[in-house]
Amino acid sequence: MSTHCITDGNHAINVADPTGVGTAFREALAHFCSGVVIVTAANATGSPVGMTVGSFTSISMNPPLVGFFAGQNSTTLPHIIAEGGFCVNVLSEDQHGLARTFARSGVDKFAGTDWAPATNGSPRLAGAHAWIDCTLDQRQSIGDHDLVVGHVDALVVPQPNEPLVFHRSVFHGLRAHG
Numbered sequence: 001m002s003t004h005c006i007t008d009g010n011h012a013i014n015v016a017d018p019t020g021v022g023t024a025f026r027e028a029l030a031h032f033c034s035g036v037v038i039v040t041a042a043n044a045t046g047s048p049v050g051m052t053v054g055s056f057t058s059i060s061m062n063p064p065l066v067g068f069f070a071g072q073n074s075t076t077l078p079h080i081i082a083e084g085g086f087c088v089n090v091l092s093e094d095q096h097g098l099a100r101t102f103a104r105s106g107v108d109k110f111a112g113t114d115w116a117p118a119t120n121g122s123p124r125l126a127g128a129h130a131w132i133d134c135t136l137d138q139r140q141s142i143g144d145h146d147l148v149v150g151h152v153d154a155l156v157v158p159q160p161n162e163p164l165v166f167h168r169s170v171f172h173g174l175r176a177h178g
């Protein structure tokens with residue numbers, strides 16, 4: 001096995017050796033910065049559910065598809081699958097508190113959170129940078145996560161503000177260069 005995970009300039013961990021790989025994997029992969037979204041849905045009783053996601057990506061323009069990876073122990077994932085639809089709330093720079101709240105399991109994440117239902121019933125969170133309403137297109141288990149692909153039904157950019165960015169476990173704003 002020649003693949004190595006470099007954790008600093010002088011130190012490499014062979015990923016074939018399970019000792020310390022989890023820590024090295026997290027530390028090295030945390031260097032890849034991402035935007036932050038909260039994926040929401042309605043559960044069977046119509047109550048809102050949602051989770052913070054950094055693995056969101058666009059996939060295809062024609063047909064319009066987006067996707068994200070959800071941990072298989074996520075409590076939100078089964079509701080997204082059962083309801084067959086979700087809303088991707090792209091977070092604004094000032095929504096890092098919401099990002100932290102929706103990264104917890106088993107708490108009332110929507111207490112004190114303003115939202116309105118999209119046409120598919122999934123919550124659109126007030127103050128978001130963008131809303132992307134989706135119908136579930138497909139779901140595929142990959143390792144310990146599920147790839148969730150959505151067909152885009154509506155795209156809304158409610159206000160011209162700045163996005164939230166996540167890098168090395170810290171929330172940031174965006175700085176433009178050039």
Ligand SMILES: Cc1cc2nc3c(=O)[nH]c(=O)nc-3n(C[C@H](O)[C@H](O)[C@H](O)COP(=O)(O)O)c2cc1C
Nearest residue numbers: 051052053054055069070071074075076103104105
């Ligand atoms: C910035 C950030 C990005 C995250 N990205 C993901 C992700 O892409 N997929 C995932 O399954 N969990 C991700 N998480 C962790 C989930 O938000 C967390 O496991 C949450 O408890 C899931 O909630 P649930 O069990 O109620 O669904 C992320 C957390 C943070 C803070």
